[in-house]
Amino acid sequence: MSILSSGVGARCLLTGLKPFVPRLKKIWADGAYTGEKLATWCEEQGGWELEIVERRSSADTEGFVVLPHRWIVERTLSWLMRNRRLSKDYERLVQSSETFIKVAMIRLILRRLEGKREPCQTRS
Numbered sequence: 001m002s003i004l005s006s007g008v009g010a011r012c013l014l015t016g017l018k019p020f021v022p023r024l025k026k027i028w029a030d031g032a033y034t035g036e037k038l039a040t041w042c043e044e045q046g047g048w049e050l051e052i053v054e055r056r057s058s059a060d061t062e063g064f065v066v067l068p069h070r071w072i073v074e075r076t077l078s079w080l081m082r083n084r085r086l087s088k089d090y091e092r093l094v095q096s097s098e099t100f101i102k103v104a105m106i107r108l109i110l111r112r113l114e115g116k117r118e119p120c121q122t123r124s
Helices: 006-014 036-046 070-081 094-114
Strands: 026-029 049-052
Touching: 006 036, 036 049, 070 094
Parallel strands: 026 049
Antiparallel strands: none
């Protein structure tokens, strides 16, 4: 473990988040963020519930195991990486990257509303 605990990094990331995401109620985190200090801090700072998604270790499981909630993140990232512009970090400004992510998700939603099941293959 590094000199700074993972709780310090999480606090730096979450500080000031409340005004930007006022509807956020629950934060899913990796097993590295266990501990009452961070959970208490999240509750005090934003009224957020910190839920740790832990890897289930059992003797009969081998190899890859799908963890609850984590597949949602992986699936969304794979949809985003279908856009060539997002496959590498080309942008100089964070705002540009954020805009391209929004455009990619808007495109995905529009394709679904149109009735096509698969996200579009793009070369933007």
